[in-house]
Amino acid sequence: MRITAADVVVTCPGRNFVTLRVTTEDGLVGLGDATLNGRELAVASYLADHVVPLLLGRDARAVEDTWQYLYRGAYWRRGPVTMAAIAAVDTALWDIKAKAAGMPLYELLGGACRVGALAYGHASGRDLPELFDSIRLHLERGFRAIRVQTGVPGLGTVYGVASSAAGGGDRYDYEPARPTALPVEEVWDTRAYLRHLPGVFEAVRHEFGPELPLLHDGHHRMTPIEAARLGKALEPYDLFWLEDATPGEDQAALRLIRQHTTTPLAIGEVFNSVHDYTTLLGERLIDYVRSAVTHTGGVTAMRKLLDYAAVHGARSGLHGPTDISPVGMAAALHLDLAVHNFGIQEYMPHTARTLEVFRTSYTFTAGLLHPSDAPGLGVELDLDAAARFPYRAAYLPVNRLADGTVHDW
Ligand SMILES: [Mg+2]
Numbered sequence: 370m371r372i373t374a375a376d377v378v379v380t381c382p383g384r385n386f387v388t389l390r391v392t393t394e395d396g397l398v399g400l401g402d403a404t405l406n407g408r409e410l411a412v413a414s415y416l417a418d419h420v421v422p423l424l425l426g427r428d429a430r431a432v433e434d435t436w437q438y439l440y441r442g443a444y445w446r447r448g449p450v451t452m453a454a455i456a457a458v459d460t461a462l463w464d465i466k467a468k469a470a471g472m473p474l475y476e477l478l479g480g481a482c483r484v485g486a487l488a489y490g491h492a493s494g495r496d497l498p499e500l501f502d503s504i505r506l507h508l509e510r511g512f513r514a515i516r517v518q519t520g521v522p523g524l525g526t527v528y529g530v531a532s533s534a535a536g537g538g539d540r541y542d543y544e545p546a547r548p549t550a551l552p553v554e555e556v557w558d559t560r561a562y563l564r565h566l567p568g569v570f571e572a573v574r575h576e577f578g579p580e581l582p583l584l585h586d587g588h589h590r591m592t593p594i595e596a597a598r599l600g601k602a603l604e605p606y607d608l609f610w611l612e613d614a615t616p617g618e619d620q621a622a623l624r625l626i627r628q629h630t631t632t633p634l635a636i637g638e639v640f641n642s643v644h645d646y647t648t649l650l651g652e653r654l655i656d657y658v659r660s661a662v663t664h665t666g667g668v669t670a671m672r673k674l675l676d677y678a679a680v681h682g683a684r685s686g687l688h689g690p691t692d693i694s695p696v697g698m699a700a701a702l703h704l705d706l707a708v709h710n711f712g713i714q715e716y717m718p719h720t721a722r723t724l725e726v727f728r729t730s731y732t733f734t735a736g737l738l739h740p741s742d743a744p745g746l747g748v749e750l751d752l753d754a755a756a757r758f759p760y761r762a763a764y765l766p767v768n769r770l771a772d773g774t775v776h777d778w
Pocket residue numbers: 586588612613638
């Protein structure tokens with residue numbers, strides 16, 4: 370089953386996506402997501418200039434061997450660009466293998482462990498009335514777990530808070546990457562945030578009751594001792610998790626947070642290798658693995674990472690906002706169904722324009738996602754539709770403190 374073509378498709382149906390489309394001599398087509406939000410063309414070049422020439426003529430069935438060939442063969446290992454490129458190849462080869470077998474990918478990964486993957490949605494509001502409306506809207510749409518992000522008095526735009534009120538306009542999800550010449554700059558004040566947040570969770574619990582799983586993302590902005598204090602302050606509100614409390618690369622920080630709070634901890638969306646987790650999982654410092662299949666070397670590498678997490682009592686919480694294409698989302702859903710230590714899946718529905726380009730078959734019913742029983746990943750790429758939406762440069766924001774110091778965004 371020789372690979373005869375591998376094409377890199379860059380398209381912008383509202384936001385940029387990079388897709389690798391691999392074709393075999395017998396006409397099977399496999400797709401892999403290589404989208405790295407804000408740095409998309411670097412991965413497109415890595416693939417087109419350095420990986421595609423190595424794929425032509427290779428046996429598409431050799432998934433593990435191809436992964437090792439690209440990872441070890443590059444000599445320069447890891448990093449988001451390299452691992453997103455390897456992920457795209459790996460996911461496309463799994464798509465082909467499952468199509469050749471006539472099975473949905475999750476069957477090849479061992480079969481379904483559950484009927485669907487519990488999804489959490491992103492609710493947000495600049496103030497409590499707006500936040501409550503947003504939570505209600507998500508509950509009406511079927512979500513059974515909710516991430517809560519809130520504006521902070523005295524601060525302007527805050528990470529995770531949609532700029533339009535719930536129900537206003539034809540899309541309601543948070544789209545921070547903006548097509549501007551330079552990144553938008555925001556101002557941040559951790560003390561104001563820490564004063565405000567526990568009261569917001571108290572109000573949400575009072576309004577929506579004790580059962581609804583609630584999540585929160587700190588987006589790497591706290592010091593270890595600030596995060597420890599927040600985790601402790603949120604304990605009465607029984608969070609499902611506190612995510613990205615501190616910058617993930619400082620692994621010892623999680624040790625300090627863990628010593629002070631029983632609030633479950635999730636981290637890892639900016640990681641790209643199982644080696645980023647050896648301290649965190651080995652010392653049982655986190656409860657949930659937040660990586661994306663798209664940024665972590667694909668289905669092969671994510672399966673190994675989740676098995677490593679399982680040995681250490683941690684569960685999956687795979688990254689899944691709309692900076693992952695529907696191809697990357699589908700890959701996550703097949704793993705969600707097949708691994709025993711599934712926790713929850715992040716889900717922000719893609720726009721109608723995105724779904725014109727990527728024809729999906731996964732479903733969202735009564736709070737649960739299912740990848741569908743179509744052979745392979747269950748996603749098709751419409752090349753004509755993709756060509757109608759050319760690439761547009763877009764940047765994520767940059768954060769500064771009030772005195773101008775650059776801070777984590
Ligand atoms: Mg996050």
